[in-house]
Amino acid sequence: MAAHQAMRADASIQFDFTRPPKPPEPPAWLRKLAEWIGDALAPVGRFLRWISSLMPDAPYARILLWLLIVLLAAGLVWMIVDRTRGGEWRLPRRRRRKVETAAAEEIWAPEAGPAHAWLEEADALAAEGRFAEAVHHLLFRSVEDIARRRPQLVRPALTSRELARAEALPPAARGLFASIAALVERSLFGGRPVGGDDWRVARAAYADLALNQAWRG
Numbered sequence: 001m002a003a004h005q006a007m008r009a010d011a012s013i014q015f016d017f018t019r020p021p022k023p024p025e026p027p028a029w030l031r032k033l034a035e036w037i038g039d040a041l042a043p044v045g046r047f048l049r050w051i052s053s054l055m056p057d058a059p060y061a062r063i064l065l066w067l068l069i070v071l072l073a074a075g076l077v078w079m080i081v082d083r084t085r086g087g088e089w090r091l092p093r094r095r096r097r098k099v100e101t102a103a104a105e106e107i108w109a110p111e112a113g114p115a116h117a118w119l120e121e122a123d124a125l126a127a128e129g130r131f132a133e134a135v136h137h138l139l140f141r142s143v144e145d146i147a148r149r150r151p152q153l154v155r156p157a158l159t160s161r162e163l164a165r166a167e168a169l170p171p172a173a174r175g176l177f178a179s180i181a182a183l184v185e186r187s188l189f190g191g192r193p194v195g196g197d198d199w200r201v202a203r204a205a206y207a208d209l210a211l212n213q214a215w216r217g
């Protein structure tokens with residue numbers, strides 16, 4: 001008893017503890033915002049609980065299914081964002097193929113400089129009245145253009161007539177090349193001379209063949 005009284009009399013020992021002050025109340029606008037978010041997400045929570053109720057009890061199966069759902073949701077969000085930016089619904093693989101095709105077309109498009117140089121060479125032959133040689137010159141250059149654009153198509157044993165019928169060529173390019181090849185074939189194997197009018201037809205055909213528009217389709 002004396003020891004207890006001595007301990008109670010010691011001022012260095014605290015026996016009366018005060019309660020900590022209450023944390024300040026959040027502002028009213030923050031409480032309303034939290035309530036609004038809770039109400040807005042309540043259907044999502046019910047939907048997720050419903051999905052969870054359909055899943056098997058195995059933990060690993062539930063993890064895999066949730067992972068699949070997250071991936072599908074991420075893909076849907078990506079498609080919506082891409083639709084907003086690009087103006088059309090596109091799958092990632094289709095878009096990549098489209099970009100690669102456009103890049104390949106850009107790579108294999110003949111530059112204006114070399115095309116003009118080839119025409120000048122042919123023009124020089126035509127100016128000397130060597131129309132057959134000038135048209136033949138354009139045929140060689142046309143084959144080179146096709147080989148750059150369709151490298152899997154041109155083979156050493158392929159004749160110009162076979163190349164003119166190749167389905168791998170767009171219809172416009174096929175028709176232009178066929179008109180040049182027909183003049184050369186007529187000159188070499190038909191024994192018919194190539195005149196100035198024939199040369200102008202072949203020159204116009206090659207000029208169109210060197211443009212990207214002929215390779216659409």
